[in-house]
Amino acid sequence: MGVNLTHSMQDYLKTIYMLTADHTRVPTTRIAQTLNVQPASVTSMIKKLADCHLVDHQSYHGVALTESGRSAALEMIRHHRLLETYLSTALGYDWADVHEEADRLEHYISEEFEDRIASLLGNPLYDPHGDPIPGRDGVLPPTPRLCLLDVPAPATVVIRRVDSSQRDALVFLSTRGITIGATCTVVQKASSYVVIDLAPTSKTIRLPNAIGQRIFVDRV
Amino acid sequence: MGVNLTHSMQDYLKTIYMLTADHTRVPTTRIAQTLNVQPASVTSMIKKLADCHLVDHQSYHGVALTESGRSAALEMIRHHRLLETYLSTALGYDWADVHEEADRLEHYISEEFEDRIASLLGNPLYDPHGDPIPGRDGVLPPTPRLCLLDVPAPATVVIRRVDSSQRDALVFLSTRGITIGATCTVVQKASSYVVIDLAPTSKTIRLPNAIGQRIFVDRV
DNA sequence: GGTTAATTTTAGAGATGTCTAAATTCGTAG
DNA sequence: CTACGAATTTAGACATCTCTAAAATTAACC
Ligand SMILES: [Mn+2]
Ligand SMILES: [Mn+2]
Ligand SMILES: [Mn+2]
Ligand SMILES: [Mn+2]
Numbered sequence A, B: 001m002g003v004n005l006t007h008s009m010q011d012y013l014k015t016i017y018m019l020t021a022d023h024t025r026v027p028t029t030r031i032a033q034t035l036n037v038q039p040a041s042v043t044s045m046i047k048k049l050a051d052c053h054l055v056d057h058q059s060y061h062g063v064a065l066t067e068s069g070r071s072a073a074l075e076m077i078r079h080h081r082l083l084e085t086y087l088s089t090a091l092g093y094d095w096a097d098v099h100e101e102a103d104r105l106e107h108y109i110s111e112e113f114e115d116r117i118a119s120l121l122g123n124p125l126y127d128p129h130g131d132p133i134p135g136r137d138g139v140l141p142p143t144p145r146l147c148l149l150d151v152p153a154p155a156t157v158v159i160r161r162v163d164s165s166q167r168d169a170l171v172f173l174s175t176r177g178i179t180i181g182a183t184c185t186v187v188q189k190a191s192s193y194v195v196i197d198l199a200p201t202s203k204t205i206r207l208p209n210a211i212g213q214r215i216f217v218d219r220v
Numbered sequence C: 001g002g003t004t005a006a007t008t009t010t011a012g013a014g015a016t017g018t019c020t021a022a023a024t025t026c027g028t029a030g
Numbered sequence D: 001c002t003a004c005g006a007a008t009t010t011a012g013a014c015a016t017c018t019c020t021a022a023a024a025t026t027a028a029c030c
Helices: A007-019 A028-035 A039-051 A067-089 A098-105 A111-120 A167-175 B007-019 B028-035 B039-051 B067-089 B098-105 B111-120 B167-175
Strands: A055-057 A063-065 A155-162 A183-189 A193-198 A203-208 A215-219 B055-057 B063-065 B155-162 B183-189 B193-198 B203-208 B215-219
Touching: A007 A028, A007 A039, A007 A063, A007 A067, A028 A039, A039 A055, A039 A063, A063 A067, A067 A098, A067 A111, A155 A167, B007 B028, B007 B039, B007 B063, B007 B067, B028 B039, B039 B055, B039 B063, B063 B067, B067 B098, B067 B111, B155 B167
Parallel strands: none
Antiparallel strands: A055 A063, A155 A183, A155 A215, A183 A193, A193 A203, B055 B063, B155 B183, B155 B215, B183 B193, B193 B203
């Protein structure tokens, strides 16, 4: 039973994990949309995962991960985020390009490979987008959640995380020098945009809300 | 048609390439043994490869690569040997451990990944076992072919390549400090073994013919 | 509470890559 | 030159993961 997970099983587990961050059950259709497959395909994979005790499936009422399903998902997320960090730090990839490569390789690296890149990187806690990297023990560092748009106007913040789900936004940000760890001052808040001064150059940047929404910070 | 090759198709092409180094056709059974599958499975895969014009199959008379089959095989061998070199050089893998990891990853790295590790390694011509790495253009550097056992007794040589097909032999050699690029002097040749002095320490090592057979050198 | 629309599951099929068992072909030994 | 044994292919099956189309279930509205 469930020791050897196929590439597909791992993708489903990872997706279910992501979609159940709020600890509720996730409906079939949601998984289908995310993985770009038909709902019928999801149902049949869910059955297989349930047979392996990786998910809890209640017919017509969605699915949730079991403890072992959660572990398997976190293992895959660890691979993904370590790979992204490695591709960025050691191989010079742009942060907009790491996802695609990591999403394939995550299924095929060995535990030795995982350990070696983790160790070379100094066992990092966050990936290039600021997403937390689960430890080998499955413990997840805290996710930066304070949104740039929720910071009142005159305030200095450090950029801790960006939403990495849209490549365009990542390119927009890196083009303007906005990266994880950068310090900036929020100088003006309008209804549809926010203006920041980016340290150390004090370059002034106007960010549309659609972008500001995707940036998470710590106040200094 | 043959643009997108599956993992399996790539493994078959690589295997056929390896088994046709002598430019003859290779029989079905030989491929089956190498890939640990049944001859019937080889026949059905060969048909598919022939449909894609990657191999030339004459029923009951074996198979050979076409030009495009050869290119695809060399592309996979380039991935494999670059990965082995990278795992060894950048991640500190032992040369006995690189094969297994590279054999999986070779199918899943992108051309960008290939280019980046090649460039970081300084576009190496040989992998950690001394096997030649095909260029992006498919050109293969020369394979060191002078066997240690064929060198007359008092002679100084540089170790250029070892047969990497048996893990045990690789462990045996690295345990004794024998690596690619090492210089040694052949001091005695007996019928069942050869004695060498390994520079720079002048450590004397007696190698059984079964091992010596697997070492290829350049005379100095 | 019954009807209806959306969601979900079931049923059946195709693609891929493997297997076993049976049939075919080849080459050689008598 | 024929018959035999080995190699190879064919035939039919199974596992995996996907699809489309049809049936079943749910939930919500009147
Ligand atoms: Mn994936
Ligand atoms: Mn990321
Ligand atoms: Mn392989
Ligand atoms: Mn090698």
